[in-house]
Amino acid sequence: MLKDNILKSAKAAQYVAWVKSNAKDIIIILLFAAVIPLMIVKNPEIRYNSRAKDMEGVQNNKKRTLALILEASKRDYEEVFKKNIFMADGKYPPDPSQKVEVKKVYVYTLIGVLSSKQKVAVLLDNEGQYHYSQKGETLPGETVISEVTMTSVTLKNQEGEIKLKIFSIKN
16 A cells, blocks of 8 residues: 555656646647637637638638738838848949930130120130130030129039139239
8 A cells, every 4th residue: 555655646746747847838738728719709700610611711811811911011111122222322223224314514614804895705614615705605514604704704504603713823
């Protein structure tokens, strides 16, 4: 009888040790067993049986849900997908197949001002061409001469206004 009691207590100790070592797994299984009835109560339209027709309904539900999730994620991350992650400004280089119109930039140097009845500005552009123009005339690059004095010329274009002066030691 003493031997039987010792064996029973040894088996009980083994069971207790097993329960302690697997406590996390047991708790997870119990939680899942408690959640399944809650799922049935919250979603009564989903049928939980093994028929193929019911499984198709569940599969269609999953596909619709997945499609909605993908659509929402595209909207949320659309700006992220448009940016180039390899560039600091986030822009992609221009497509080489598309022609890019390059606007010619003219830079003028004032050579001198001729004075007779009217003042005429003598300008040299960055292509080596000389221009003899008066106030109000338009130069290449849509630049207009707005003012001409004996020592300076004022030019206007889309970017703004610039005043060119004749080089002098006094200035």
